[in-house]
Amino acid sequence: DAGVTQSPTHLIKTRGQQVTLRCSPISGHKSVSWYQQVLGQGPQFIFQYYEKEERGRGNFPDRFSARQFPNYSSELNVNALLLGDSALYLCASSLGQGASNQPQHFGDGTRLSIL
Amino acid sequence: GIQVEQSPPDLILQEGANSTLRCNFSDSVNNLQWFHQNPWGQLINLFYIPSGTKQNGRLSATTVATERYSLLYISSSQTTDSGVYFCAVMYAGSYQLTFGKGTKLSVIP
Numbered sequence: 001d002a003g004v005t006q007s008p009t010h011l012i013k014t015r016g017q018q019v020t021l022r023c024s025p026i027s028g029h030k031s032v033s034w035y036q037q038v039l040g041q042g043p044q045f046i047f048q049y050y051e052k053e054e055r056g057r058g059n060f061p062d063r064f065s066a067r068q069f070p071n072y073s074s075e076l077n078v079n080a081l082l083l084g085d086s087a088l089y090l091c092a093s094s095l096g097q098g099a100s101n102q103p104q105h106f107g108d109g110t111r112l113s114i115l
Numbered sequence: 116g117i118q119v120e121q122s123p124p125d126l127i128l129q130e131g132a133n134s135t136l137r138c139n140f141s142d143s144v145n146n147l148q149w150f151h152q153n154p155w156g157q158l159i160n161l162f163y164i165p166s167g168t169k170q171n172g173r174l175s176a177t178t179v180a181t182e183r184y185s186l187l188y189i190s191s192s193q194t195t196d197s198g199v200y201f202c203a204v205m206y207a208g209s210y211q212l213t214f215g216k217g218t219k220l221s222v223i224p
Contacts (some may be wrong), residue, residue, distance in 0.1 A: 056210030
């Protein structure tokens with residue numbers, strides 16, 4: 001079975017632009033989470049979605065938004081990009097809403113560079 | 116929020132040596148995972164271990180939930196074990212994994 005897939009793998013943008021990152025969860029998984037990992041740190045939680053609804057949000061500005069589609073895939077959007085948004089963006093999926101007692105499985109990430 | 120501390124922050128091993136990585140957490144959890152992030156950035160699941168002991172080849176992990184710590188053992192280390200090892204936890208009712216700062220492991224031939 002395919003794991004969590006993310007696209008694109010790499011992306012270069014300039015300050016002020018907008019970006020959309022995509023994630024397809026493992027087949028059968030209904031929950032998708034997004035994390036940001038800046039160089040030298042552990043991943044930081046951005047959003048969790050389940051059944052197309054936002055279930056949790058980390059400490060990120062409103063420039064960050066996301067959505068989940070009926071097929072459980074998800075998009076992360078970032079507006080008005082800043083240099084500090086340069087990071088590896090990771091998507092994780094898990095089986096259901098009760099994510100706290102289920103393992104999360106991560107994709108390979110999208111590496112976003114802001115010039 | 117919940118705090119996760121990993122030690123040591125850096126570790127250099129000769130190939131074939133054994134090592135123990137530690138993860139302390141500040142509150143009760145019902146999800147604890149160990150990950151290996153390779154030099155290409157891939158975050159690989161090693162163990163889902165909110166309590167008890169598991170083994171997978173040269174790797175094993177033990178979580179003592181009542182004392183709020185977990186240990187990852189690597190035996191007969193290989194150069195391919197190099198990378199950063201993260202511990203991440205989630206408490207009941209939470210939606211987010213909280214990661215430690217990681218242990219950077221370098222295995223030299």
